[in-house]
Amino acid sequence: MIDVAIVGVSGFTGLELIKILSSHPEFNITYLGASEDYESISDIHPSLKGVFSGNVKKADSKDISKVAILTFLALPHKASMGFAKELLELGVKVVDLSADYRLKLETYEKYYCPHIDKEHLNQSVYGLPEMFKEDIKKASLVANPGCYPTATILGLLPFLNLRDERFPVMIDAKSGVSGAGKKCSETTHYAKINENCFSYAPLTHRHTPEIKEKLGIEDIAFVPHLLPITRGMLVDSYLLLKEEIDPLAVLKEYYKDEKFVRIYEKPVDIKSSSGTNFCDIFAISEGKKLFISVSIDNLLRGASSQAVVNANLMCGFSEDLGIPKLSYIP
């Protein structure tokens, strides 16, 4: 058993990490960290009652280094790199769920804030297993991808060499509200979301540079929407091909060895991947116009279960050890 810590247990992704790791056969949670002390984790998450107990500490890197080999950081950007820097220097491996180590320095500082840990930024591996599996296995610091980039990149990767580069990739993404986190705001108010749907940050969302950088495509229009659902995400991409192809055949070939990508012959839906680490993909073309539809659970494949897949790889375990596969359907 490998001892691990979770920092940032009060949010949604922290909860999902606890759920996965508490029933994982090889990881042993030894530390729960938050911004303050709590008597019990079930004071924060009452649904953990009878399932997992443990007190929560105001997170401290030194304390963590005494009890954990690897730490999951489920923190906002900026806060995350403070901890990561200290933990790495203390010899603790890190899977960081924030944006802090995902981007090149100049991209990061343009869209987020000044970076305070440039040293480790250079060593970080982008934790999308289908792209960087071998690098992840050797990494001490893995930058877990954003939810939108995960779904978008997995949908587009197989078609990178087939697309007509004279035209942009248009991405219409739809996310459940849990992506906005646990804090209350106008856009998480039930009356705003229910029986409604709208785009936000059209063409300007901060996940756009992450998608561009990892795919190496500059000409992208990315528009996220909020759906009246709690979890899950559908990312639909529209692009032009150089010539006519069979998109399902391309997908099946590209992902033939991947355990967590499922290719469907009918349009994918959000719910079939909810509760799981699967990335479900459908594609269809008409002439040279290609439509790709990708579904993931934003909190799992888009955050916490992908983080544990990365930890599995970093620790030499099978990629799918203890990873959720049973969808919430119905």
Add this chain to the structure above:
Amino acid sequence: MIDVAIVGVSGFTGLELIKILSSHPEFNITYLGASEDYESISDIHPSLKGVFSGNVKKADSKDISKVAILTFLALPHKASMGFAKELLELGVKVVDLSADYRLKLETYEKYYCPHIDKEHLNQSVYGLPEMFKEDIKKASLVANPGCYPTATILGLLPFLNLRDERFPVMIDAKSGVSGAGKKCSETTHYAKINENCFSYAPLTHRHTPEIKEKLGIEDIAFVPHLLPITRGMLVDSYLLLKEEIDPLAVLKEYYKDEKFVRIYEKPVDIKSSSGTNFCDIFAISEGKKLFISVSIDNLLRGASSQAVVNANLMCGFSEDLGIPKLSYIP
């Protein structure tokens, strides 16, 4: 007061027609027709109790012609043209909510079925007031547009001359479930729709030829989705411009005289137009990439209230007489 009939009162659009017409200052409902007799309309729609009463008859064109100047047909395609033909020959004006008179003969027969009323097909006017207001005023037969085409066309019209025609228009449309009608099926089952979202008929939906024909654009990718909401629709279009523009200025100028198009400076949402005949539009560009987001109530602007606007115009009334404007928000 002008006497009017509604045929097809048992469905959702039939109900909406009753709701609008029963409180309209100049139309007087004299006939409710369905596929069979009912003692009272509130047997079919209990929410009409205390609001509107009247018995429902198995629809008969001759009976209608004795009591109505104008008839709204809220029927499936094919059934509709049977009634329309008879009614027109009996001198009754018709607003047809089906697809039967919307398309050129060859387009119709390719996507639907053989046409049995070619004569009137040639005389029908496409009932999108912002495109054909003057023709509608003189028409005896108005083909009320489909919900998706209404929203799509109104969003794209102002940009037709500005777009780069080498690139297709990509349309990602999202609709509430009421668009699928009142009958039960796998895709109207609560457990299928709730906490879910998926595309259907991607690139092959029957509203695509309607959009293409009315806009005069062949190169269109149209993908509809079902949202976990009952009513309302968001249609997002992505296209390339010939040169950089201010899309909000274009919209405001184009629609400056229209009562039922609202231009918003922030992304539109579905709920603000729900319950109304408004078409709400937002647009933003980045370089030559243009994103247009359009919201309508699929049952009102996409069907029944637009039908009454058309009837207003056909009868010489003000376009907005008795037309709903108050959104369901919150």
Add this chain to the structure above:
Amino acid sequence: MIDVAIVGVSGFTGLELIKILSSHPEFNITYLGASEDYESISDIHPSLKGVFSGNVKKADSKDISKVAILTFLALPHKASMGFAKELLELGVKVVDLSADYRLKLETYEKYYCPHIDKEHLNQSVYGLPEMFKEDIKKASLVANPGCYPTATILGLLPFLNLRDERFPVMIDAKSGVSGAGKKCSETTHYAKINENCFSYAPLTHRHTPEIKEKLGIEDIAFVPHLLPITRGMLVDSYLLLKEEIDPLAVLKEYYKDEKFVRIYEKPVDIKSSSGTNFCDIFAISEGKKLFISVSIDNLLRGASSQAVVNANLMCGFSEDLGIPKLSYIP
């Protein structure tokens, strides 16, 4: 036309008042008041764009008294009585949507806070038209009932003399989230409400004393729940009868002259009354056990449309003048 003011336009009930009054044939909105100035009401409620315009002022009683005969106060308790006192002294009639004038002094001060306008408290009329229609017609100050009390009382009134008083009335109430208002909190967060249901303040909710006092029944258990819907309310009451009766016959007789109470022979649902001022009631008994189910729109019959009914009565108009009757179904 009678000039009226609305104070508290930024909340949900303020919005509903604007929607009703802006299309009312005899009331003319001359003043919109809030806690601060706004250039335009559609800055607060974008869905009013193209429907109703007007600037919003930091509410001031003297200013109001110059332009309005009657004022609707859509404010929190405590804030409301400050304005009501001043307005009444300036000769302006008041319909108060808060709890400030609903209860006897001692009850109010026990459950809310010290009362600062005891003088007018004695003159106020409880604005449930089915109970106090004649008093409302003569009133200068009407205390609009709470949403839960409205539905509960209308369901129980016809059975008051028939119940076995040795046993309590058990009330299981279910409300949409809009009842919690527009402000963001843990219990309005989408992820907390969606796919969920729970009781809150069981046996201790502040609407309980209002129900007890108006019905003159002390032995009541009242438990409200939050439903994953935005608007509407279902209140289910369970009680014992002195002897077996036909509850539907009792209801029909009791409400035979009321325009806004509908008796259904099948269980009522929330949606059929949503968007309207109707109170829909169903009841069934088995032996001496009686079950009563009542549905209202919490923001309309439970607040704003009932307020306008009261204003109609206070101004000598027909009760149903300009009052919404068309449900949101589907």
Add this chain to the structure above:
Amino acid sequence: MIDVAIVGVSGFTGLELIKILSSHPEFNITYLGASEDYESISDIHPSLKGVFSGNVKKADSKDISKVAILTFLALPHKASMGFAKELLELGVKVVDLSADYRLKLETYEKYYCPHIDKEHLNQSVYGLPEMFKEDIKKASLVANPGCYPTATILGLLPFLNLRDERFPVMIDAKSGVSGAGKKCSETTHYAKINENCFSYAPLTHRHTPEIKEKLGIEDIAFVPHLLPITRGMLVDSYLLLKEEIDPLAVLKEYYKDEKFVRIYEKPVDIKSSSGTNFCDIFAISEGKKLFISVSIDNLLRGASSQAVVNANLMCGFSEDLGIPKLSYIP
């Protein structure tokens, strides 16, 4: 490993059985039965793709008896007893999820239909582990309780000796739509359920006799409601006590040794138990009035996970072996 069969795999409870059993450490699924053959279970449930495969056979008792020690019957009542009779005679143990073996003969035939397997009816054990754990361990036939009875009985059991029997128990139950099964009908149509809530079969629902018989209380009013959610159930009971008590203390003492009953000090919600076999209970009293609120997952604790708990007990395993405990929250 013990070989087991599932008959009725196409419905919701069949799917849940597959999900639990496919990851159970001691049960091995050897047979999937339905009303017809299917090439693959993922043709029926696409979300099983990549998780569990196997072909589906038109169910046949003899075939089952060759490959399974125990069979789960996830069939409608009446169909179920046909299979159970044959399987039991062939020596196969049965956990029956239908109503067929839950009730005394006369009760069953009054509310359902003539019974065709009276012999085994006498030997069946009612599969509520908190009531009949020792009997279940020795049983060959376990009748898995209904969802409403499970939640209702677990809430009321600890208070049976404390209640004032002169007053009835009033039960207001609220269920997600999945309880109505996978088939399409008016009450599973999205537009009927969404933004709505209503009672159905008030005072006459078929789960009432099951509750009465197991609790030994005749004087019960039971009213179920449909909630706009897919899964989960809240059952609220109202009753009178003989004297004042501390209900939480009663609950904690009564269930102190139970692994799958959680007592909460704040009102329980549906979502915290969704995805799990937990039964969450809260209670509060005011004087002698007692309110009990119980939450379960209708498809798990109310059907499939409780069935596997019963199978665990029947086969000598620990009650909680392989039973889901991680809630779907958020």
